[in-house]
Amino acid sequence: MRTKALLVIMFFLSACISQKRIGRLSDDTGVYFKKNKQHNWGISIKKDDHIVALNEHPITIEIAENEEIKQLVAGYDSFSEDNHMVVAKGKITYKKVLFDVKDQWRLDSSGFLIVNRSITVRGDLEGGFMSGVQLTPNKSVTRDSVLLFAPGMIYGTTSNLPEWAIGGTKGKDFIRIREDRLGAPLLGVYFQDGNSIAVLNSKPDGRTTKEDSRNPENTLLIDNKFHFGAVGVDFNEKKPSVGYWYPGSEGEISYRGGGKRAVWTKRYHPIQNGFEQHYEVSFSFGHDNRFDQYYSRTWRWAWSVLNPKVNYHDIDLVKRSIMHVLNDNVENHGKLTGIRNFISPVNDAKGEPYSIFGFTGKAIETANYMLQYALDKNNPMSETYRKKGEAIIESFMALKLDPPVGEGINLLTGEPVVAIGRDRIKRVYLRSFGDDLKALLKAVKRERKLGIEHPEWLNWTRTFADWLLPQQTASGGFPRSWKPATGEVIDHSPQSSYNAIPFLVLLTELTGDNRYLEAAKRAGDFCWNTTHSKGLFIGGTIDNPNVLDKEAGTLSLEAYLSLFHHTSERKWLDRAIVAGNFAETWMYVWDIPMPADENDKELYWEKGVSNIGLQLISVGHSGADEYMAFDANEYADLYLTTKDEHYYQVAMILLHNTKAMLALPGREYGLKGPGWQQEHWSMAPGRGMANIRGWLPWVATSQLNGIFELEDLNEDLYQKMIQK
Numbered sequence: 001m002r003t004k005a006l007l008v009i010m011f012f013l014s015a016c017i018s019q020k021r022i023g024r025l026s027d028d029t030g031v032y033f034k035k036n037k038q039h040n041w042g043i044s045i046k047k048d049d050h051i052v053a054l055n056e057h058p059i060t061i062e063i064a065e066n067e068e069i070k071q072l073v074a075g076y077d078s079f080s081e082d083n084h085m086v087v088a089k090g091k092i093t094y095k096k097v098l099f100d101v102k103d104q105w106r107l108d109s110s111g112f113l114i115v116n117r118s119i120t121v122r123g124d125l126e127g128g129f130m131s132g133v134q135l136t137p138n139k140s141v142t143r144d145s146v147l148l149f150a151p152g153m154i155y156g157t158t159s160n161l162p163e164w165a166i167g168g169t170k171g172k173d174f175i176r177i178r179e180d181r182l183g184a185p186l187l188g189v190y191f192q193d194g195n196s197i198a199v200l201n202s203k204p205d206g207r208t209t210k211e212d213s214r215n216p217e218n219t220l221l222i223d224n225k226f227h228f229g230a231v232g233v234d235f236n237e238k239k240p241s242v243g244y245w246y247p248g249s250e251g252e253i254s255y256r257g258g259g260k261r262a263v264w265t266k267r268y269h270p271i272q273n274g275f276e277q278h279y280e281v282s283f284s285f286g287h288d289n290r291f292d293q294y295y296s297r298t299w300r301w302a303w304s305v306l307n308p309k310v311n312y313h314d315i316d317l318v319k320r321s322i323m324h325v326l327n328d329n330v331e332n333h334g335k336l337t338g339i340r341n342f343i344s345p346v347n348d349a350k351g352e353p354y355s356i357f358g359f360t361g362k363a364i365e366t367a368n369y370m371l372q373y374a375l376d377k378n379n380p381m382s383e384t385y386r387k388k389g390e391a392i393i394e395s396f397m398a399l400k401l402d403p404p405v406g407e408g409i410n411l412l413t414g415e416p417v418v419a420i421g422r423d424r425i426k427r428v429y430l431r432s433f434g435d436d437l438k439a440l441l442k443a444v445k446r447e448r449k450l451g452i453e454h455p456e457w458l459n460w461t462r463t464f465a466d467w468l469l470p471q472q473t474a475s476g477g478f479p480r481s482w483k484p485a486t487g488e489v490i491d492h493s494p495q496s497s498y499n500a501i502p503f504l505v506l507l508t509e510l511t512g513d514n515r516y517l518e519a520a521k522r523a524g525d526f527c528w529n530t531t532h533s534k535g536l537f538i539g540g541t542i543d544n545p546n547v548l549d550k551e552a553g554t555l556s557l558e559a560y561l562s563l564f565h566h567t568s569e570r571k572w573l574d575r576a577i578v579a580g581n582f583a584e585t586w587m588y589v590w591d592i593p594m595p596a597d598e599n600d601k602e603l604y605w606e607k608g609v610s611n612i613g614l615q616l617i618s619v620g621h622s623g624a625d626e627y628m629a630f631d632a633n634e635y636a637d638l639y640l641t642t643k644d645e646h647y648y649q650v651a652m653i654l655l656h657n658t659k660a661m662l663a664l665p666g667r668e669y670g671l672k673g674p675g676w677q678q679e680h681w682s683m684a685p686g687r688g689m690a691n692i693r694g695w696l697p698w699v700a701t702s703q704l705n706g707i708f709e710l711e712d713l714n715e716d717l718y719q720k721m722i723q724k
Helices: 002-016 210-214 291-306 315-329 363-373 382-396 430-449 455-471 497-511 514-530 550-567 570-584 627-642 645-659 697-713 715-722
Strands: 019-026 029-035 041-047 050-055 059-065 068-074 078-082 085-094 097-107 113-122 125-137 147-150 154-156 174-178 186-190 195-201 220-222 230-234 241-246 253-256 259-262 266-271 276-287 330-333 336-339 354-356 408-410 489-491 623-625
Touching: 019 097, 059 085, 059 097, 059 266, 068 085, 097 125, 113 125, 125 195, 125 276, 147 174, 147 291, 186 230, 186 241, 186 291, 195 230, 195 241, 195 291, 241 276, 276 291, 291 570, 291 645, 315 330, 315 363, 315 382, 315 645, 315 697, 330 382, 336 363, 336 382, 336 408, 354 382, 363 382, 363 430, 363 697, 382 408, 382 430, 430 455, 430 497, 455 497, 455 514, 497 514, 497 550, 514 550, 514 570, 550 570, 550 627, 570 627, 570 645, 627 645, 627 697, 627 715, 645 697, 645 715, 697 715
Parallel strands: 220 266
Antiparallel strands: 019 029, 029 041, 041 050, 050 125, 059 068, 059 125, 078 085, 085 097, 097 113, 113 276, 125 241, 125 266, 147 154, 147 186, 174 230, 186 195, 195 276, 230 241, 253 259, 330 336, 354 408
16 A cells, blocks of 8 residues: 555655656766646756757657558656666557556666667557657758768768768758667767757667568568667757667668669568567767767767677788788799789689789788798798798889889789779779888888898889879879870869878888978868868778778878877877777677578678678778777787777787688688688668678788787787687
């Protein structure tokens, strides 16, 4: 009787008051339950007694029945306090079905707002349902009047997004993203006044079915095995709502069947008596002076909540296995030596006999690591490795670089070739030369320390630099691409000028000629003053021009660090930090399981293998790879320089987790043998698959760069990091 009387009193009190504070996010920001016009309870966030976000109807249910979609909303009927949380209850009735909702709201120790939701279905109905938790910032904004952050997907406005990309101009009213497309199941909105809101699935699951994964053309599926959600923001009203929907319907744009279309892919749970939904959503509110500060802080929040684990590997075994693959695939054809730009890791298929500079081909970067591994005291084939490395370099030195006649050679004929565009417009890219001439200069520097001079290698690289420097604009930028042999500029876009910086810094270091350093500094200032100061990094991949991508961030990180270490000027370190903060947001920091009903033999990503550390590649699609294995040393460098432990955690993930699907003795994953790895995968539909099972030399050299250069950076740190 006492319990019943207490409940009656609590209900009476809740009916008499118009609002109830449940806690503070900060000294000036509080969270309240507030009566709505229907006389039940909504939630609001107040700062300095002004509402900054609210939802008068926190319960949202979407019904799919007989090809009709219905939206239902409701407030809470009651709430009670229990052990530092507020338990709010409500219900939605549709026909003969009751959706019984219990939300547990609480504030964590850092001031983030968390809701743990449970829904129980009472009754049966043909069709499906989805539920959601949203908050509406108390601001009237449009898509391009705010800056969005969805890690690996959206940074800022629609600028530098393909129009058909999720978040692009073809789908601006609704942006809902399946969480398996995102490095963290996170989306945030940054307003012009510096205030912000972000939503995170703080306990992601991600399970799905083969039907959902393999059949993205199915626009509506209902299944109780869907455990993935979607984060998003709806701009169809004057005041957009930010939130989480479960399961993960996606729209207005969804990537389907290799294409991008303005169509929803709806995912629902069945309306069955006794069926339950359970999920947890966290909201963050803050203020930052710059967009890059906002997304970096928000990303680190997600990192701390998700707590990605290191997947340890035997790094010495990794190194040996990859070097053996390179050694076995270097081809010699008389006076020409190189490694093909494409080789199958599962059979004997090979691409055209083209060996390519930089980007995907990494022929001279391969030679650099052949030479470095030749110095390993435990390498019984040192002489073979050295001869092959030198032979690759000698073969490429037949290419004229002022102007460049190509980006590589036909190993059978010696004719110059280019990396892409052979069937369209032939062009050579700044990225290609920046990558591999930099690698050659690293070899020159290492050999010089051993007392071995290579003036012919050094002079050859200078011919490119001396041709390039006069093309630097007054503002400091370099062209993106040229016609082979003529040097006629094809693409004047200067956003990728960072590609030249490490190469030019190394040239000054090795020659003493400050012209190269001054050009590198001007390029660094240009990149910073145009896009990097806004936290945006553009144009890294040569086959996807002038869009946001992670390689733009990593290459800029390397460039700014090279300037910092050569000049000791603090501004270059500050810029490197911004680049590194951007690049790490492309990493997956939560585990996404393969569909349980998948055929193990058909999957390219093995069941049970952690995908933490895999990185998305570029906006406009959901492909992912392990390219950032290249940068383990750079994040270790940031750690040593700044003493920020977070960078050590990033470096550990990039050193170890990026080997997750590398074939090693005893776990070859259906590949040809230890040291092989395919180029890319998807964690979104089709999960665990790829367009093609290919290996390109960059797959190997990116892994090796992070290992060898970490070892060179700090031997003691390297030994610490490779130990489990």
